[in-house]
Amino acid sequence: MSNQLQHFGLKTRSRSDGSKIAELVLENPLDREEHFSFHLILTAIDGGSPRRSGTAEIIITVLDVNDYAPVFDHQTYKINLLENLPEGSLITTISAIDLDQGTNGEIKYYLSNHVSHSVSELFGLNPATGQIRVQGSLDYEEKKVYQLDVEAVDNGTPALVGRAEVLVELLDVNDNAPELKISSLPIEVREDAASGTVIAIINAMDRDSGENGQVHCQLPLNIPFKLQKSSNKQYSLVVSDTLNREISPFYNISISAWDAGSPPLSTNKTIHISISDINDNAPQFTRSLYNVFLMENNAPGVSIFTVTALDPDLGKNSELSYFLLDSFIHESSASGHFSVNSESGRLYALRSFNYEIQKNFQIKVQAQDGGTPSLTSTTLVNIIILDQNDNAPVIVSPSNYNMSIVIVPKSAHPGYLVTKVIATDADSGQNARLFYQLIEATDHSSFSIAFTSGEIRTSRKFREQDALRQTIVVLVRDNGQPSLSSTVSIFFTIQGNSKEKNHKLTISVENSLRATSRAIALSILKITSY
Numbered sequence: 001m002s003n004q005l006q007h008f009g010l011k012t013r014s015r016s017d018g019s020k021i022a023e024l025v026l027e028n029p030l031d032r033e034e035h036f037s038f039h040l041i042l043t044a045i046d047g048g049s050p051r052r053s054g055t056a057e058i059i060i061t062v063l064d065v066n067d068y069a070p071v072f073d074h075q076t077y078k079i080n081l082l083e084n085l086p087e088g089s090l091i092t093t094i095s096a097i098d099l100d101q102g103t104n105g106e107i108k109y110y111l112s113n114h115v116s117h118s119v120s121e122l123f124g125l126n127p128a129t130g131q132i133r134v135q136g137s138l139d140y141e142e143k144k145v146y147q148l149d150v151e152a153v154d155n156g157t158p159a160l161v162g163r164a165e166v167l168v169e170l171l172d173v174n175d176n177a178p179e180l181k182i183s184s185l186p187i188e189v190r191e192d193a194a195s196g197t198v199i200a201i202i203n204a205m206d207r208d209s210g211e212n213g214q215v216h217c218q219l220p221l222n223i224p225f226k227l228q229k230s231s232n233k234q235y236s237l238v239v240s241d242t243l244n245r246e247i248s249p250f251y252n253i254s255i256s257a258w259d260a261g262s263p264p265l266s267t268n269k270t271i272h273i274s275i276s277d278i279n280d281n282a283p284q285f286t287r288s289l290y291n292v293f294l295m296e297n298n299a300p301g302v303s304i305f306t307v308t309a310l311d312p313d314l315g316k317n318s319e320l321s322y323f324l325l326d327s328f329i330h331e332s333s334a335s336g337h338f339s340v341n342s343e344s345g346r347l348y349a350l351r352s353f354n355y356e357i358q359k360n361f362q363i364k365v366q367a368q369d370g371g372t373p374s375l376t377s378t379t380l381v382n383i384i385i386l387d388q389n390d391n392a393p394v395i396v397s398p399s400n401y402n403m404s405i406v407i408v409p410k411s412a413h414p415g416y417l418v419t420k421v422i423a424t425d426a427d428s429g430q431n432a433r434l435f436y437q438l439i440e441a442t443d444h445s446s447f448s449i450a451f452t453s454g455e456i457r458t459s460r461k462f463r464e465q466d467a468l469r470q471t472i473v474v475l476v477r478d479n480g481q482p483s484l485s486s487t488v489s490i491f492f493t494i495q496g497n498s499k500e501k502n503h504k505l506t507i508s509v510e511n512s513l514r515a516t517s518r519a520i521a522l523s524i525l526k527i528t529s530y
Contacts, residue, residue, distance in 0.1 A: 008040065008060075024058065032062040033099040066104040066156025070096040072164035083140035083170045091123075094130040096152035096162050104156035112149030112163070119146055123168070132166065140170045141207040174212040174261025179205045180269040182237075188274045191245040199273070200237040202227070204257050212261040219255060225273070227255075237271075245275040246312040277314040279371025285309045285379035292347070295386045296355040307345040307379060309367035316370035320345075325364035325378060334363045338383075347381065355387040356426045389480025391426040393434055395488045405491045410462045418447065421454035421488060423476040431480040439487070440473035447472055447492070456490070468494045 009027040012020050022042065038060040045053040073095050081091055098105040108127040111120055122136035123146070132148070148166040153159050183201040193199070204215040217235055219227055224241035251273040258266035285307060292305040311318040322345040327334045338361075339348045345365070361383040368376045398404040398421070406419050425432040436454040441447060443466065448459045454476070470492045477485035 007038070010042075030062045032064045032101065033068060035062060036064075036101075037061045064101040064104055066100055066154065066158070066160060068099040068104075068154075069160035070098040070107045070152035070154050070162035072096040072150075072152060072162055075164050077164065077166040079166065079168050081134075081138065081168055081170055082173055083138045084173045084175060085134050085138060087134055087136065089134045091132050091134060091168065092166065094125075094132065094150055094152075094164065094166065096130075096164075098152075098154045098160075098162075100154060100156060104154055106155040107152050108155075110151045110153060112151050114149045119148065122146070123148060125150065138170055140172045140209070141176060143170070145169050172209045172212055174208055174259065174263070174265060176207040176212075177265040177267045178215045178257040178259050179207075180217075180255060180257055180267065181205065182269070182271055186272055186274065187237075188276050189239065189243065190278060191243040191275045192278050192280065193239045193243060195239055195241065197239040198236045199225075199239065200271070201230075202235040202237055202255065204233050204235060206259050208259065208261065212259055214260040215257055216260070217255060217257045219253060223251060223253060225251070225253065243275055245277050245314070246281060248275065250274045277317055279313055279317040279369060279373070279375060281311055281313050281317075282375035283309040283311045283320050283367035283369055283377045285365075285367060285377060288379055290379060290381045292381055292383045293386050294349065294353065294383055296353050296388045297390060298349055298352055300349065300351050302349055303346050304349050304383070305347045305381070307340070307347065307365050307367075307381065309345065309377065309379075311367075311369050313369065313371065319370035321368050321370070323366045323368065325366050327362070327364055334361075337361065338363055340365055353385050355385045355428070356391065358385060360384045387428045387431050389427055389431040389478060389482070389484060391431075392484035393423045393425045393476040393478055393486045395421065395423045395476055395486050397422040398488060398490055400488050403491065405493055408458070408462075408492050408494050410494050410496050412458050412462070414458055414460050416458040418456045418458060418492070419490065420456065421449070421474050421476065421490075423454065423486070425478050427478065427480065431478055433479040435477055435479070437475045437477070438472055439475045440471075442467055442470035442472070446470060449474055462494055466494060470494070 007026060007028045007030060009025040011023045011025050013023075014020050022044070024040070040058040040060065042056045042058055043053055045051050077092055077094060079092050085091070094109060096107055096109070098107055109125055109130045110127060111125050122134065122138060124133050124135040125131070126133075146168040148168065150164050150166055152162040181203040184199070187200050189197070189199050202217065204217050206213040206215050215233060217227055219225060224239060224243055226238055226240040228236045228238055230236050252270055253273060254268050254270045256266065256268050258264045286309070290305065290307060294304050298304070307322065309320055309322075311320055321342045322340045323342065324335055324338065324340050337350055339350055340346065341348075345367070347365075363381050363383065364378050365381055366376050366378045368374050398419070408418055412418070421436055423434055425434060434454075435451055436449050437451070438444070438447070438449045445459055446462070446466065447456055447470075449456050454474075456472070456474075471489060472492070473487055473489050475485050475487045477483050
């Protein structure tokens with residue numbers, strides 16, 4: 001009662017009729033939340049003897065006013081969330097109490113005006129329940145921590161506000177595959193690059209954190225390149241073996257990268273590496289020795305052959321020029337007999353050749369590329385002169401220029417060897433193969449000639465009526481195409497027994513035989529071509 005009396009006091013005043021009026025006075029403020037009602041007993045005592053008294057019960061109900069702001073159960077709410085939490089997920093429920101009564105104690109929850117629009121799109125707060133839910137897509141890599149200022153507002157007049165903060169910390173999940181960024185694209189490497197040469201820097205990044213952000217890289221096997229780790233997320237692509245542009249002019253390399261998350265995420269990136277050329281290949285002729293066949297009596301300046309060299313290098317390194325290396329043919333320079341086109345490698349004969357004088361030549365041709373320094377190679381060209389049937393047979397014996405008489409015994413039996421025509425041909429092969437033919441005779445039945453040997457023999461026995469002086473014309477032809485030929489006239493004297501032992505060839509000729517035979521000899525002595 002004493003606690004209650006500290007709030008109230010009693011004042012009295014007398015009236016003119018002697019009565020008193022008592023007034024209950026509030027002396028100290030009330031707090032409904034501490035004492036919502038008071039029970040007082042008012043006692044009136046008279047002045048008689050014995051005194052008489054009367055009492056009255058006073059019940060005071062304290063009415064509520066909005067004097068208490070809402071109070072949260074936590075001043076700071078700390079929440080850890082996985083970044084891949086789906087939309088609509090409940091993350092926490094905030095709660096506040098208000099000691100006021102009735103509408104003054106009714107609370108609604110709101111996000112403070114200090115919360116940015118972008119954050120308010122990610123999180124939703126139910127005003128009635130205080131439930132906070134995810135309503136957007138969270139990304140640890142964009143933002144790791146969110147601070148939500150929340151308010152609890154009562155329904156009093158004026159409304160009072162309680163405040164708290166919600167700290168949302170996102171936990172990383174492995175939702176980002178590694179990313180590869182390569183410097184110096186496109187990549188071109190000289191084929192003479194030394195082992196260890198750095199040709200590119202590769203940055204391997206992963207937006208995740210911790211093990212989820214640890215990246216490992218790998219190259220395919222059996223290539224002349226390797227990766228060297230230079231820092232936590234950086235690799236150097238270096239040459240690891242000999243390069244050869246002529247074998248592999250370019251490489252398409254797939255770089256694999258994966259993180260240490262569970263499950264791991266991976267990515268692949270293909271880079272194109274071009275190998276640039278150096279002059280490391282000398283020209284190579286298609287043959288180390290060329291055999292060229294050239295028919296004699298060729299026209300000067302005619303093209304006789306083309307030599308070809310190849311160079312697998314590129315550009316100027318593969319541009320070839322051809323040269324004759326100085327050599328001597330019959331004590332004269334080869335350049336006086338042959339020339340070569342420096343661009344095409346076409347060989348030309350500068351003069352006409354005679355098989356009977358020179359049957360073959362050997363010259364050296366050099367191919368030189370346009371690299372710096374230039375590289376060269378040589379080849380040997382063996383020029384073989386082919387025989388042409390340009391020489392008619394030459395009759396050595398008997399001679400057309402000195403009349404020859406062959407003495408034949410009249411008693412000679414058939415098949416008797418009378419004489420032999422000897423001829424030569426400066427050509428070779430079939431062009432020099434000779435055949436003999438009897439084309440005119442005083443009496444064709446008296447003599448015959450062997451087709452291949454030129455031996456002249458008697459065909460029968462001589463008769464009394466046979467002429468004692470006979471003439472034959474022998475044609476000697478070669479086997480060329482076309483065939484060439486020569487003829488010779490042979491004079492025979494048939495002698496009786498007294499002179500049968502005289503078989504020698506005489507040089508003197510009787511005047512009468514000379515006169516009669518000269519016309520025949522002059523008419524058939526010639527070189528005939530077919």
